[in-house]
């Protein structure tokens with residue numbers, strides 16, 4: 001008689017997810033559905049218990065069944081023991097304090113992956129920079145993931161894609177091979193700056209879209225802000241060393257479209273409430289989940305000033321937040337009146353700003369000289 005071969009699958013890579021909010025929990029599901037052995041850390045023991053025992057997270061993902069193999073704990077040491085990859089999804093302003101506690105339990109060779117889309121208010125640092133500074137890891141141990149990824153849609157297994165970025169292509173590919181399943185596809189690139197800033201900046205434009213929506217403007221206004229917003233995003237990111245192509249990819253335009261159009265977006269929702277005339281304090285009280293865009297406006301404008309980048313839309317978001325601009329006046333003033341009209345008034349990314357033009361020229365020169373394919377999202 002022929003021996004039956006065992007159908008049991010080899011255990012997947014052991015990974016940890018820190019943060020059991022809507023994105024952390026959804027990402028844990030993505031990883032577990034892709035075959036990884038996942039332990040998620042929740043701050044609150046009762047939430048860890050609910051995920052562990054009922055395979056539910058009713059506060060953040062009502063009605064979603066989580067994978068049976070997903071484990072949860074409120075103990076960082078248990079979540080991180082043996083984890084080869086650590087995915088972090090806490091509010092950006094809380095990253096540093098969380099890493100200080102988690103750091104000693106993270107394996108020396110683990111890859112730490114940021115799922116977050118904010119900058120640290122006090123320092124203006126990107127999340128990968130905070131990870132690098134706090135954990136003192138080699139660059140090849142840090143990756144970020146960004147893209148059009150509204151948590152609830154993905155938790156319902158609606159197909160989408162994202163970009164895994166690391167300065168080490170090998171690290172990006174290693175993460176992408178784990179963060180991938182039948183409904184979630186991970187592309188890779190090595191432009192960490194562009195990928196991270198794409199996620200941060202689209203939040204600000206989504207707040208602007210929400211504001212004009214709430215103020216009663218229609219599709220032309222929103223399309224104008226999305227398009228000009230992309231120019232601001234690209235100008236800014238390129239000034240900090242990003243490839244312009246990244247901003248036209250999933251982590252830039254892709255996420256901008258998803259976030260600007262969806263009522264599931266907290267940034268868009270917060271903007272809409274501001275546009276309807278609610279004060280910032282009321283909006284903050286009403287938002288029960290992380291709304292990164294509200295905290296990012298001030299540090300991003302400061303970083304923009306440091307590089308001489310003009311961001312008229314983001315500047316007007318700041319004024320609405322400060323209560324010094326009536327939401328009805330945010331559009332269609334896509335440029336300020338008291339500044340000279342220069343190349344900003346030209347349309348199209350190639351003419352949108354001198355930083356973009358310089359970067360495009362640099363990229364084309366490099367391509368001509370190297371004969372390699374353009375940087376960007378790769379399968």
Ligand SMILES: NC(=O)C1=CN([C@@H]2O[C@H](COP(=O)(O)OP(=O)(O)OC[C@H]3O[C@@H](n4cnc5c(N)ncnc54)[C@H](O)[C@@H]3O)[C@@H](O)[C@H]2O)C=CC1
Nearest residue numbers: 019020021022023024089090094116117149150151289290
């Ligand atoms: N929700 C989404 O659709 C997506 C969110 N993101 C990003 O993921 C990050 C996390 O967002 P969400 O999971 O949506 O937020 P959330 O508000 O749903 O969850 C945040 C989680 O962090 C935990 N946490 C740990 N330390 C904390 C502290 N000191 N203060 C407050 N909360 C603390 C909370 O308990 C909670 O479980 C953000 O940077 C967001 O931009 C990225 C892609 C999609």
Ligand SMILES: O=C(CO)COP(=O)(O)O
Nearest residue numbers: 147148149150265266267
């Ligand atoms: O980043 C997101 C979608 O890609 C989620 O957007 P919000 O944080 O605005 O909900």
